Amino acid sequence: MAFSVPKAPGFAQMMKQGSKNYQGLEEAVYRNIGACQELAKTTRSAFGPHGMNKMVINHIEKLFVTNDAATILKELEVQHPAAKMIVIASQMCEQEVGDGTNFVLIFAGAMLGLAEELLRMGLSVPEISEGFEAACDKAIELLPDLVCNTVSDLRSVETVTKALKTSIASKQYGNEDFLAGLIAEACVGILPSNRIQFSVDSIRVSKLLGAGVQSSKLVNGMLFLRECESDLKTVKDAKVAVYTCPFDMLNTETKGTVLIKNAKELLNFSTGEEDLLSAQVKAIVDTGVNVVVSGGKVSDLALHFANQHKLMVVRLNSKWDLRRLCKTINATALPRMTAPTPEEMGHCSVVRQDEIGDRNVVIFEHLAKEDSRINTLALRASTENILDDLERAVDDGVNNFKVLTRDQRQVPGAGACEIELAKQIAKFGESCPGLEQYSIKKFAQALEAVPRALAENAGLNPTEVVSKLYAAHQEENGANKGVDIETGDVIDAAEDGILDQYLTKHWAIRLATNAVVTVLSVDQIIMAKAAGGPKPPKQSGDWDKDDDE
Structure with a gap:
């Protein structure tokens, strides 16, 4: 009588042999949280003006040296399903407001790390999710009260330059004044009478190798x-x-x-x-x-x-x-x-052939700025990688201008907005009676990840910086207090012109929370075995020939 090997009991007996199944907190939830935290850790060190560059070599062996989170994620081609959810959330933020991708990753990673602590304490996933969603709604409700500046005139180059400077500083620290002025001039020059109709595609970029960043110029x-x-x-x-x-x-x-x-x-x-x-x-x-x-x-x-x-x-x-x-x-x-x-x-007005560096270029130029419908930024730099990074900085600047055409409000940067939200949400958590208050407080703690990342990347002590900021925010009129990444001192972000777009913060907080709740709600991972069938032939093989021929 032949022996028959019984199939594994439970879920496995329904599936094809070789399929995998992970379920429960240990196997599914913690595994997903770990993958998302690793992803957030990768881009965390690239955050802020002192963010480090990543050297990414993609599948066709093209080299990217950049601290732009959107580019890093795009070229990494993340495969883990849970980590992919966080990536999609950051991509949605990029599509909606053209910026804030790294903020979404850092904030989502911090929330998931703290959610793991709550799970180990014994809280259930629905309690944590409800708390996070309540805290997110509260943050969105509080955000308009933190607005410290409204861009009054979108046709003033000087006003727009100040509004764009912060977002460009995070990509090109040291060149932000020059680049912000150049981008502001380009955007203001072609702003339609109905500002909502402004198109990002109306600002073109030409990359010319040689000279330095300061040699870049605008062509109408x-x-x-x-x-x-x-x-x-x-x-x-x-x-x-x-x-x-x-x-x-x-x-x-x-x-x-x-x-x-x-x-x-x-x-x-x-x-x-x-x-x-x-x-x-x-x-x-x-x-x-x-x-x-x-x-x-x-x-x-x-x-x-x-x-x-x-x-x-x-x-x-x-x-x-x-x-x-x-x-x-x-x-x-x-x-x-x-x-x-x-x-x-x-x-x-003029069509001419010119020489920039060692390249011949043809320029179609309007001498009267109001006649131009498309402006071109001729970017100069010493290497291809710097030129690519400059192009990304310009793209961020133009997208920020596009955001300003929809909503002119700005909130304080340098970690001030996050600490003020954290302070007020923690206070809100105290007033909540149920178990959700623990996750609301953890949401407030997760917001600290932004000033901590800024301080870490600038070589400062993050714990000391966060405690200084909390102390400053307890004072009267302290809502705009942020960190000076050069000295570690507390500064007034609104007075120093360090400003973030209101819409960017709004969408980043909402999208990060939605992604985290989705990741936490997964309790089982099922990987079906790949279907059988003939394998494709080798490079020099032939379908009609057997292997021994």
Whole structure:
């Protein structure tokens, strides 16, 4: 009689052999909390102006050296399901307000660590979740009372510069004054009459290797890393025709065959083609056009006639570049090389070829700032990695301006907002009668993670800094007191111009709490065994051949 091996009892007997099942606090909840805390620990040291850079090499071996949490998470490709929930929460914050990703990670990691302590004390998951949600609602309710500044005039470069400085300092500490001024000028210059219609895509970035960050400049229009095809390199008061087709002879609708019997007929045929192309170029010039932009190749013959008629020719390979240029100069892209009507023509103050560093660039510039619909920041730096980091700082600055067009309120930075919320939420926890008060107090304690991270990364004693801040916040009018990361002293964040956007804080607190509650509500992890079936052949293999052939 053959022996039969019985299947494992319980849940495992329902599943395919090889599947895994984790359940309960020890196996599922603590395991998830541990993964999320490890993720938060990774980006915590990159937080604030003194945040350390991470060197990330992605799956195609591209190197990133950055302290931008959004980029780090994107390139890490986190696989753990619970950690992925925290990543999604930070990505939602990035989509909603364009900033605050690291805040979400640090705050969520701190909340989960403290939730684990409560679970070990004997509290149930629903009690902890209810407490966190009540504390989150209280924080959102208290946040408007902490507003210390409202950006009064979004068309004032000086006012906008002050509002953007803090977010840029966390990415480019030391260059924040210069970069904030540059970004503010670019954003204010193209702000529509209805400010809600401001588009982040209207600020373009061109990265030019060489020189230093302070050599970066603003172009009221568009800058392309190309050179002119024609001999003419500068045109003032330009009238521009934009074509998506090549700058060459128009192809006939149908194929044709020409029978040529002698050399004279061949000469007449090629002369006829030349005359036709010359007539096409002349028809374009007669409309007043003095700059042609082509989306395809530029033939030598067409270029010859363009030079003859003093016509500037620029070639752009990207259809996106063509579309943005049309928006900048208010032109219509034409699919065939025909003479444009006055409505289809674009207008620009100057089109010129310039040299920046060792790169030739073509600039379509509006001398009157109000005429420009798209502005370009020409960024300069000594290495590609610094240029990439500068681009991320610009992206954060532009997104912060976009947030200001929706809500002009600002709260104090430098950890002041978090400590004031922690103080008031802890007080609120004392007044709650149920077991939820423990998780409400832990929520308040989790908010301390932000000033602690700032202090740690600046080489200060975090416990000493937090105790100083609490003492300062007990005083009258102490709600704006934050930490000076250079000296460790307590400063007035509002007076020193260290300000965070109200909407960023609002969404970061809400999204972090939602992610934490979702992670805590998981009590079982089931990993089904992968389905069977033929494995794919090796690189040099063949489906039809056996291994022994």
